[in-house]
Amino acid sequence: MNSREWMEKADKYIMRNYGRYPIVAARGKGCRLWDADGKEYLDFLAGIAVNNLGHCHPRVVEALRKQAGELIHCSNLYHIPPQIELAELLCENSFADKAFFCNSGAEANEAAIKLARKYSREKYGPERFEIITASESFHGRTMATLSATGQEKIQRFFDPLLHGFTHVPYNDAEALEKAVTSRTCAVMLEPIQGESGVNVPSADYFREIRRICDRHSVLLIFDEVQVGMGRTGHLFAYEHFGVEPDIMTLAKALAGGAPIGAMLTRDEFASAFTPGSHGSTFGGNPLVTAAAVAAVQVIAEEGFLRRVLEMGNYLRDRLGELKGRYPFITEVRGIGLMVGMGLSIPGADIIRKGHERGLLLNCTHDTVLRFVPPLVVTREEIDEMMMILDGILVEI
Incomplete structure (x- = not known):
């Protein structure tokens, strides 16, 4: 079935205690997720900090x-x-x-x-x-x-x-x-x-x-x-x-x-x-x-956690660059690969546009973008996320 058919069936049978986005998750690998129509997403939510090793770690x-x-x-x-x-x-x-x-x-x-x-x-x-x-x-x-x-x-x-x-x-x-x-x-x-x-x-x-x-x-x-x-x-x-x-x-x-x-x-x-x-x-x-x-x-393997710190520092540094360009970004904070970007505007539209462009993020507390990617995220994937996010923010 395609995404539309799955969502119609969900609407019929699943309780509405979640405000679900129009995305039907079909498979994942590493920091990538694909929907039922084959669209690829870069996942910087990781099931809300669940998939720390990425999707389907071997x-x-x-x-x-x-x-x-x-x-x-x-x-x-x-x-x-x-x-x-x-x-x-x-x-x-x-x-x-x-x-x-x-x-x-x-x-x-x-x-x-x-x-x-x-x-x-x-x-x-x-x-x-x-x-x-x-x-x-x-x-x-x-x-x-x-x-x-x-x-x-x-x-x-x-x-x-x-x-x-x-x-x-x-x-x-x-x-x-x-x-x-x-x-x-x-x-x-x-x-x-x-x-x-x-x-x-x-x-x-x-x-x-x-x-x-x-x-x-x-x-x-x-x-x-x-x-x-x-x-x-x-x-x-x-x-x-x-x-x-x-x-x-x-x-x-x-x-x-x-x-x-x-x-x-x-x-x-x-x-x-x-x-x-x-x-x-x-x-x-x-x-x-x-x-x-x-x-x-x-x-627990040697070097894994050190790399998390390195990628976390890199992510915060890159997000800090955006803060210098967009006045509605109030703060970038976090430790390791748990990072929040405070906004002076609601973040819901940023999340929606991210989905349209193949990026999965989360907005918590209405005005904080939450970045919790898999801990195996690469520098190149952070750069890819930044390119998508920058393209969204410049339109605001």
């Missing part, structure tokens, strides 16, 4: 193919070798001692919320259950993670939200400490806020947050769902800021495009999860963890 594809022929699913009542191997890879390359696997970022954040509450209840009593998060944060769309999210526009119509979440301004350590009470069990933050416009905190923000959490015996949770797995030029974003969380959540890019979520923590806190306290039917299944092992191994 080692991820081979891992999926091999595992699918051996064992696709079995219960977590049994030991699963690729799940164990993935847990080892993540723990040996991070602050953590233990891993829990699920299916998405929202599920990983749910697990972190539950662990923080259970650990704190058992150590300090039932009144210690509140969690502080940031305004303009995004932690998911389940009821708990929606309550944790600091954006009223996506909470609308879902009242009553869960009790026990307080939102404070991002990048304001003083405001956060003032919000801590005897009922606070955890602070949950994104190292870089993605959905609200690629907001990068000041250099000392997280060091001060770590001190506040230690001073008040409060757990520090880092939501690295979007920024983890090499996106910042470090395997995990917390490494960039020189602090370690107590709990960290991952998803998106962890399995090279396959659906997975993970929560990592230290032994002291992991012990609060006992048999029956939490679980997931499909979490950590053989198929997706085999893909994740392959993806993590690629990202």
Whole structure:
């Protein structure tokens, strides 16, 4: 079927909770995506920071193919070798001692919320259950993670939200400490806020947050769902800021495009999860963890992350050139290959024109163009993107 026929069928059968663009994704390779009519797109969205290794990375594809022929699913009542191997890879390359696997970022954040509450209840009593998060944060769309999210526009119509979440301004350590009470069990933050416009905190923000959490015996949770797995030029974003969380959540890019979520923590806190306290039917299944092992191994190879930093610097430098030419560009910010371009005008028309010219970008928070290309993007592909984008901006 062609794109028009697919979209007609989607309109008949698919719920309209997404405002979908008129693009029917048919296949992908590296930083390229093709629609059902054969039109080629340069992909600088990567499934919203999911396809960090590009579309259909050969080692991820081979891992999926091999595992699918051996064992696709079995219960977590049994030991699963690729799940164990993935847990080892993540723990040996991070602050953590233990891993829990699920299916998405929202599920990983749910697990972190539950662990923080259970650990704190058992150590300090039932009144210690509140969690502080940031305004303009995004932690998911389940009821708990929606309550944790600091954006009223996506909470609308879902009242009553869960009790026990307080939102404070991002990048304001003083405001956060003032919000801590005897009922606070955890602070949950994104190292870089993605959905609200690629907001990068000041250099000392997280060091001060770590001190506040230690001073008040409060757990520090880092939501690295979007920024983890090499996106910042470090395997995990917390490494960039020189602090370690107590709990960290991952998803998106962890399995090279396959659906997975993970929560990592230290032994002291992991012990609060006992048999029956939490679980997931499909979490950590053989198929997706085999893909994740392959993806993590690629990202951890020598030179990979150094190249991400180099390409990120090059991308920001090139975008900075546009800022000097177009007065409606207010700022270029980001770390590694997570970059935002602030605008003084709405960005929706730029995205639409990009699609017409074969470029996939994203506009978040209405006025921020978000650049999260695959981490395997080349200098030549960045130049190609710049040529298309410049051609769009000059018409505004």
